[in-house]
Amino acid sequence: MNGEIFVFIETREGSIVDSSLEVLGKARLLADKADFNVGALLLGYNIRHLAKELICRGADVVHLVDDKRLEKYTALPYTKAIVKIVQNEKPDILILAATTTGRDLGPRIAARLRTGITADCTDLDIGDYVDPLTGEKFRNVLYQIRPAFGGEIMATIVTPRHRPQMATVRPGLFSIPPKDESRSGDVREWTIEFTDFETQSIEVLESKREQRKVDLKSAKIIVSGGRGAGPKGFELIKELAKILGGEVGASRAAVEAGWISYDHQVGLTGQTVKPEIYIACGISGAIQHIVGMKDSRIIIAINKDPNAPIFKIADYGIVGDLFVILPKLIERLKSQKP
Amino acid sequence: MNIIVLVKPVPDPKAPVRLKPDGTIDREKVPLTVNLYDKHAVEAAVRIKEKYGGKVIAISMAPPHAIEVLREALAMGVDDAILLSDKRLAGSDTLATSYALSQAIRKIGDFDLILCGMESTDGNTGHVGPEVAEFLGIPHVTYVERIEIRDRHVIVKRLVEGGYEILKVKLPALLTITNTANEPRIPTIRDVLKARRKTIIVWNVDDIGVDPNKVGLRGSPTRILKIEKVILKRKGKIFTEPDVDKVIESFLAELKKDGVSLVR
Numbered sequence: 001m002n003g004e005i006f007v008f009i010e011t012r013e014g015s016i017v018d019s020s021l022e023v024l025g026k027a028r029l030l031a032d033k034a035d036f037n038v039g040a041l042l043l044g045y046n047i048r049h050l051a052k053e054l055i056c057r058g059a060d061v062v063h064l065v066d067d068k069r070l071e072k073y074t075a076l077p078y079t080k081a082i083v084k085i086v087q088n089e090k091p092d093i094l095i096l097a098a099t100t101t102g103r104d105l106g107p108r109i110a111a112r113l114r115t116g117i118t119a120d121c122t123d124l125d126i127g128d129y130v131d132p133l134t135g136e137k138f139r140n141v142l143y144q145i146r147p148a149f150g151g152e153i154m155a156t157i158v159t160p161r162h163r164p165q166m167a168t169v170r171p172g173l174f175s176i177p178p179k180d181e182s183r184s185g186d187v188r189e190w191t192i193e194f195t196d197f198e199t200q201s202i203e204v205l206e207s208k209r210e211q212r213k214v215d216l217k218s219a220k221i222i223v224s225g226g227r228g229a230g231p232k233g234f235e236l237i238k239e240l241a242k243i244l245g246g247e248v249g250a251s252r253a254a255v256e257a258g259w260i261s262y263d264h265q266v267g268l269t270g271q272t273v274k275p276e277i278y279i280a281c282g283i284s285g286a287i288q289h290i291v292g293m294k295d296s297r298i299i300i301a302i303n304k305d306p307n308a309p310i311f312k313i314a315d316y317g318i319v320g321d322l323f324v325i326l327p328k329l330i331e332r333l334k335s336q337k338p
Numbered sequence: 339m340n341i342i343v344l345v346k347p348v349p350d351p352k353a354p355v356r357l358k359p360d361g362t363i364d365r366e367k368v369p370l371t372v373n374l375y376d377k378h379a380v381e382a383a384v385r386i387k388e389k390y391g392g393k394v395i396a397i398s399m400a401p402p403h404a405i406e407v408l409r410e411a412l413a414m415g416v417d418d419a420i421l422l423s424d425k426r427l428a429g430s431d432t433l434a435t436s437y438a439l440s441q442a443i444r445k446i447g448d449f450d451l452i453l454c455g456m457e458s459t460d461g462n463t464g465h466v467g468p469e470v471a472e473f474l475g476i477p478h479v480t481y482v483e484r485i486e487i488r489d490r491h492v493i494v495k496r497l498v499e500g501g502y503e504i505l506k507v508k509l510p511a512l513l514t515i516t517n518t519a520n521e522p523r524i525p526t527i528r529d530v531l532k533a534r535r536k537t538i539i540v541w542n543v544d545d546i547g548v549d550p551n552k553v554g555l556r557g558s559p560t561r562i563l564k565i566e567k568v569i570l571k572r573k574g575k576i577f578t579e580p581d582v583d584k585v586i587e588s589f590l591a592e593l594k595k596d597g598v599s600l601v602r
Contacts, residue, residue, distance in 0.1 A: 104478075112472055116560035117465060117560075119461075119462065155565050204505055205493070205504045205506055207501075269497055277598070316575050317575070317576040319576060
């Protein structure tokens, strides 16, 4: 064994968040390549039963902190617990899913450990690095790959001299590893001391999350609506999606307006999707939406505003009123359908 | 309520990006503007000041010509602006940047709240907020959409996947602000002229007691191994004819030509 990769496991209401399992799966692949171990950091309250699942899905060791004060995520106690375990175990790499939790927690841990962190990676790899200035060679470092400048550039970032090498990984890009019941591993339980400052500085008064029921990730075609659609527009969008055998997506603005439920939301605080065809109707293309759909194979945009940013990332764009375009398009496609 | 706002001068999104040979952004030659998300933070800070009194100080770490960007913040209602500028800071990653900013904030001293945008439009990391909070040893909350000021704490609404959280946060604290939080004001001509007359304080590495080995490229744990230009594979075929039937026909014809079938 050459080293160790740690993965932060996010739990919510007694189950593991999908994006953490995606990261665990990727960590397993990297570990196999470099002959590393995988450690899962399982924090929360009444969550010890989840350790077995993490081992079945690729962890060699589960570091468990089961504490009432960790029931709901807040930055300070989570940072304390993870930093304590990391300082004891000295992993080479620590990866988190780039959820709102991961992006809140990751940089705080990195700063306390005085190490580097790369945000929102779309891929990770392990390889060698030679410092161009000193010629010093580093083996088996983490390649942190992410787009920059609105996707114009792909950058590979390394953290050669500091440990752990940290990254957050964009949700929805890697598959969840299958459960292998025959896998074995260790569970190590930790007790962490918290100060009043850590547990009382931030208090969760209310937490409201809607569960997703719609599976946009496996959809081949997604027809999405935004601020420009309105409740009537969504009727047309649903009809088009039905004809095409696709799912309905939405921007955050449309979800907040109550035209459609959160299950359909694509973007930073929604789902990341990469269907064969993504049809954006009345979506201007705010960066928060674009990060969730820009890896779609083909992007079609329909928008009144010829200057809408969505057209910049579209393969095909129709400038026009969706209330005029969509009925005609639906009619036309209906007649085409075999 | 004394508020410090972190304002990042970013390359104007409309101008092409230039990189230095080491892969970091060349910030010397590009036109700069206030990071869009930080405008929402400035707006949030100024609104709190207008309601509860106090003072808003904006701070930037950037090359000397970013001084004009800070004038935008002053015109929006910020009272004082500080530019942290020093050749030795060039090439700093988020850790080194956060260390330098936290030292400047320590020098300012008296504050109740630090606000910044949820991320920057050039780096998109969202790391500097939480890292600055860690260096200062104060709590932080990211993705804040609403702030209510109470006695020695704030009640904030934080956006999360599929919903939100309501959090009670003790002061002093750092909050990162979403672009859904407010509509940043457009300064009047008078505000702009007034901002032009203000003196912007410039500090260097020595002024803020920063260890020069912990900033700049030398003080940054991360290195850029390689940069690849992504060839935009998007076809960008835009149909604009006023006649709807014509638009749809040419659109469908183009799809057919490219071998894309909508109906399967």
